[in-house]
Amino acid sequence: MHIPDGYLSPATCAALYGGAAPFWYLALRKTRKLLLTRLVPLISVFAAFSFVIMMFNIPIPGGTTVHPLGVGIASVVLGPWASILTLSTALFIQAFFFGDGGVTALGANCFNMAIVGSLVAWLVYRAVAGRSPITSSRRVVAAALGGYLAINGAALCAAIELGLQPHYFRSATGAPLYAPYPLSIAIPAIMIGHLTFAGLAELVVTGGIVAYLQRVNPALLRFTAPGVPLPRGEAQQKEAMNGWRAARPLWTAVGLLMVLAPLGLLAAGKAWGEWSVGDFSNPAARQQMAAASGNVAPPAVPPSGLERLGNLWTAPFPDYSPSFVHSAAFGYILSAVFGIGTIILLAILAGWIARKVRPGPSHATARTEES
Amino acid sequence: MAAKHSINRAFLERTTAGFVDAMEHAFYAEQTARADGLLQRLDPRVKLLGILALVVPAAASRSFGVIAGLFAIALALAALSRVSFGVLLKRVWIAVLLFTGVIALPAPFVTPGRVVYHLPVLGWSVTAQGLASAGYLVLRVETAATLCVLLVLTTPWNHVLKTLRVFRVPAVLVTILGMTYRYLFLVLQTAHDMFESRRSRMIGELTGRERRRVAVSSAGVLMSKTFDLSNEVYLAMQSRGYRGEVAVLDEFQIGNFDWAMLAAFALVSIAAFWLGR
Numbered sequence: 001m002h003i004p005d006g007y008l009s010p011a012t013c014a015a016l017y018g019g020a021a022p023f024w025y026l027a028l029r030k031t032r033k034l035l036l037t038r039l040v041p042l043i044s045v046f047a048a049f050s051f052v053i054m055m056f057n058i059p060i061p062g063g064t065t066v067h068p069l070g071v072g073i074a075s076v077v078l079g080p081w082a083s084i085l086t087l088s089t090a091l092f093i094q095a096f097f098f099g100d101g102g103v104t105a106l107g108a109n110c111f112n113m114a115i116v117g118s119l120v121a122w123l124v125y126r127a128v129a130g131r132s133p134i135t136s137s138r139r140v141v142a143a144a145l146g147g148y149l150a151i152n153g154a155a156l157c158a159a160i161e162l163g164l165q166p167h168y169f170r171s172a173t174g175a176p177l178y179a180p181y182p183l184s185i186a187i188p189a190i191m192i193g194h195l196t197f198a199g200l201a202e203l204v205v206t207g208g209i210v211a212y213l214q215r216v217n218p219a220l221l222r223f224t225a226p227g228v229p230l231p232r233g234e235a236q237q238k239e240a241m242n243g244w245r246a247a248r249p250l251w252t253a254v255g256l257l258m259v260l261a262p263l264g265l266l267a268a269g270k271a272w273g274e275w276s277v278g279d280f281s282n283p284a285a286r287q288q289m290a291a292a293s294g295n296v297a298p299p300a301v302p303p304s305g306l307e308r309l310g311n312l313w314t315a316p317f318p319d320y321s322p323s324f325v326h327s328a329a330f331g332y333i334l335s336a337v338f339g340i341g342t343i344i345l346l347a348i349l350a351g352w353i354a355r356k357v358r359p360g361p362s363h364a365t366a367r368t369e370e371s
Numbered sequence: 372m373a374a375k376h377s378i379n380r381a382f383l384e385r386t387t388a389g390f391v392d393a394m395e396h397a398f399y400a401e402q403t404a405r406a407d408g409l410l411q412r413l414d415p416r417v418k419l420l421g422i423l424a425l426v427v428p429a430a431a432s433r434s435f436g437v438i439a440g441l442f443a444i445a446l447a448l449a450a451l452s453r454v455s456f457g458v459l460l461k462r463v464w465i466a467v468l469l470f471t472g473v474i475a476l477p478a479p480f481v482t483p484g485r486v487v488y489h490l491p492v493l494g495w496s497v498t499a500q501g502l503a504s505a506g507y508l509v510l511r512v513e514t515a516a517t518l519c520v521l522l523v524l525t526t527p528w529n530h531v532l533k534t535l536r537v538f539r540v541p542a543v544l545v546t547i548l549g550m551t552y553r554y555l556f557l558v559l560q561t562a563h564d565m566f567e568s569r570r571s572r573m574i575g576e577l578t579g580r581e582r583r584r585v586a587v588s589s590a591g592v593l594m595s596k597t598f599d600l601s602n603e604v605y606l607a608m609q610s611r612g613y614r615g616e617v618a619v620l621d622e623f624q625i626g627n628f629d630w631a632m633l634a635a636f637a638l639v640s641i642a643a644f645w646l647g648r
Contacts (some may be wrong), residue, residue, distance in 0.1 A: 004471065005519070006511030010431045028541065037615040038605055040543065044550035045601035048558040051551070053590055055389040055562075059382050059582040077594070089544075089551050096523060096531060097552070098396060099463065103423070103519050104430050166482075166504075171433050173484070175503035178511075180478040208587030209594060217595045 001069070001151075001158055001190075001198070002094065003109055005102030007179045009169045012161060017107030020088075023115045027084040035082070043082060047089035050074055054090070058201040066197050071117035071154070072125075072147025072206030077213075079224050080122035087114035112157040121150035121206075125224070134221050134228055135214045140207045147206025148199045155194035159187045382582050383570045390563040394556065399458070403524040408452030410525035414629040419534040421636030422522045428640055429514040432647025435506065441643055442514040445521060452525050463516050471512045475505035528552050533623070542617040554600065561596060565589055 008016075032039055050070050057065035074083040088110045094100040101109045128142035163186030166176035181189065213220050222228070404411065410418055429441045449459060484500030523531070532549050536542070569585065577585065 004467070004512050005426060005515030006430055006471075006508060010427060013430070028543070032543070037609070037613060038601075039615075040546055040550065040613075040617070041604040041608060042601045044547045045554050045558070045597055045604060047547070047551040048554040049594060049597040051555055052390075052558045052562050052593065055386065055393065055559075056586055056590060057382055057386045057389070058586050059579055061579060065382055065385065073590075073594070085547070089547055092548060093552060093555065096519070097400070097528060098393065099516055099520050099523070102515060104426060104515070171503065171507075173500060173503065175484065175500035175507070176478075176482065177433060177504070177507055180475065180482055180501070180504040180508060185481065204583055205587060205590060208583065209591045212588050212591030213594070216591065220595065220598060 001109075001113065001155055001194070002091075002101030003105040003112075003158060003162070005104050007102070007162060007165070008105050008108055009165060009178050010104060011169075012165070012178075013104045013107055016105075016111045016161070020107045020111040020115055023084060024088065024110075027081040030081040031085055042078075043085050043089065046074070046078065046082075047086045047093075050086050050090040051093060053205070054094075056205075058204055060197060060200045060204060064197065066201035068201045068205040069113060069117065069151055069154070069198075070205065071113055072121045072143060072150050072202055073209045075118045075121035075150065076125050076143045076146060076206065076210060076224060077220055080118045083118040083122070084114050087118060108158070108161055112154040112161070116157050117150040117154040120153040121146040122224070124149050129225065131228055134218045134225060137211075139214070139221070139225075140211045143210040144203045144207025147202040151202040152191070152194050152199050155190050155198070156187070159183075159190040162186045162190070382586070383566055383573075386586075387563055387566045387570070390559050390566075393559060396462075397556065400524050401527065403452075403454055404527045406453045406525075408454070408525065410448060410452040410521060412628070413632055414623050414625050415526050415530040416534045416537050416623060417625065417629045417633045417636075418522060418526060419531065419537070421633060422518050424636045424640035425643070426515050426518050428643035428647060429511060429518070432643060434647040435510065437643050437647035438507075438510045438514055441639075442510065442517065444639065445514060445517045448521055449517070452521065454521060454524050458524075459517060459520065463520050464513060467513050467516050468509070471509055475508045478502075478505040478508070530623075533620075546617045550604075554604070557600070558593070558597060562589070562593055565592065 031043070035042060053070040053073070054067055056068060058068050059065050071083065071087055074086050078086060091101060091109050091114060092106065095103055095106045095109070123146075125139075125142045125146035128145055129139045132138040132142075160183065162179040163181065163183035165178040166180055166182050169177040171177055179186070210221065413421070425441055425444065429438055432438050432441075446456075449456065479497045479501035480495045482498050482501030482504055484498035486496040487499050487502070488497040489495070490497070529549060529552075532545050532552075535545050535548075566589065569589070
């Protein structure tokens with residue numbers, strides 16, 4: 001189905017580049033918004049996977065083997081927009097590097113396989129799967145059907161494009177300039193192969209991988225099925241991990257730190273490197289610094305950078321204990337509690353802002369947790 | 372029994388052979404890209420524009436002479452760039468003939484037009500228009516494919532990608548293409564190893580159903596591995612300061628030789644368009 005150069009007139013190629021462009025633009029915008037900085041690594045590595053999956057030989061009933069396209073599984077796992085980008089990337093490398101599919105026909109190939117294929121697969125999968133649980137066999141059927149119809153939709157587009165050529169582009173003597181067969185021949189010739197062998201391979205691959213992932217890695221299927229609960233065992237585990245219990249070790253550590261904070265007073269002197277500008281002129285502090293630095297005497301004047309930065313930023317609690325607190329130990333604890341409280345508040349605030357900016361349970365964060 | 376065994380072998384071995392073939396192609400391309408030839412010396416941007424300036428008229432021309440002329444230019448470029456004809460014959464010409472030739476084969480019989488010949492036994496009639504159309508198709512595809520393969524064989528892949536910036540392709544997409552190419556070989560190698568190890572552990576024959584299961588679950592495992600890999604890549608990128616902005620270095624310089632070649636490509640392209648109207 002990879003149309004090589006020379007089968008389509010330059011006008012058709014240009015039209016299909018034009019037809020593909022808005023989808024590429026939309027796909028890039030949508031996936032960028034959803035995946036943020038994950039976009040580049042996810043799409044690149046998945047495109048490499050798509051490329052490799054196209055080289056698999058899938059044994060189909062009857063004894064022959066056929067290469068799948070992989071558009072069905074890409075759309076089911078990544079969603080249609082990321083799938084468009086992924087497949088287009090794989091097709092680009094096939095065209096430019098391995099000479100599979102033409103350079104002038106790249107727009108047409110991307111339009112048929114990446115765009116039409118992804119959208120058909122996704123629509124069929126979502127429509128048939130509905131809100132069924134992740135591990136229901138209905139999803140396997142939906143994915144298999146999606147893959148089968150996607151490759152046939154793509155093939156039909158290719159057949160129409162090829163079949164239109166002799167209707168519009170002929171030489172002075174009436175010889176077809178490009179693909180020579182009219183629609184009446186092109187459509188049946190291409191569709192017979194795709195309705196049977198190629199379609200069957202796609203059906204086996206898409207349905208098979210979904211069934212496999214259901215057993216082994218169901219989290220991968222959740223991206224395109226938001227709001228559908230995970231299978232029981234997995235769901236409980238997730239819930240536990242997301243709730244209070246998952247954070248318990250963290251809270252314990254925080255509590256311990258808060259209690260142990262006064263122990264900072266037990267260690268003699270200051271932590272190495274935590275000197276303030278004034279320490280460089282204080283003889284007692286200088287002795288301490290030298291002892292802590294393996295008896296290397298500190299410079300007579302504070303480093304100019306430290307001096308500049310020291311003046312730039314005055315912490316709200318200099319030396320961790322506010323001036324109105326006279327007991328150093330109490331001040332230390334108070335500072336620690338205040339600091340931890342600030343951090344927790346900031347974290348809660350950041351989470352609240354993130355929810356405001358991206359309403360609903362974001363796919364991007366869901367994905368980060370799962371994968 | 373023997374037939375069953377051969378299908379078994381064919382299924383796993385053909386897949387691994389495909390992987391090895393892709394890796395070999397990449398290896399060969401990298402080798403020729405480093406050779407000292409005409410196209411290798413050109414600025415990649417000039418080369419990309421120049422080759423496209425030849426591919427488009429080859430795809431648009433209505434004259435056999437013009438397409439054949441462009442094919443001859445492609446041959447000359449190959450010779451000057453030390454790309455061996457043997458490789459082109461094996462990788463391009465025969466491959467194209469096998470695919471497009473078979474597709475074009477019925478065209479002389481089904482295209483309506485002036486009858487020039489009757490097949491002796493079957494009585495099918497061959498039309499001039501049909502012959503011309505099959506000729507157009509095969510010649511066009513051969514010419515365009517040869518030119519494109521020349522571009523790939525004489526340009527390191529990262530240069531091909533950077534030249535896309537000439538066409539204002541967003542830097543994000545260029546980065547994705549570059550990283551895809553890099554991880555392509557890792558995923559290829561992983562898939563290859565998976566199939567190899569599976570093959571080394573197989574003693575009996577698999578039924579059709581089992582073969583399908585092997586293929587599909589291998590694909591599933593590969594997909595899970597791919598996701599893990601993308602996570603690792605993401606973390607590695609983040610740890611190196613990646614925050615979503617992409618910068619692409621454009622360090623190419625166009626010299627006099629490049630300008631001269633660009634002019635030559637443009638002249639040939641315009642002439643081909645004019646003559647092939």
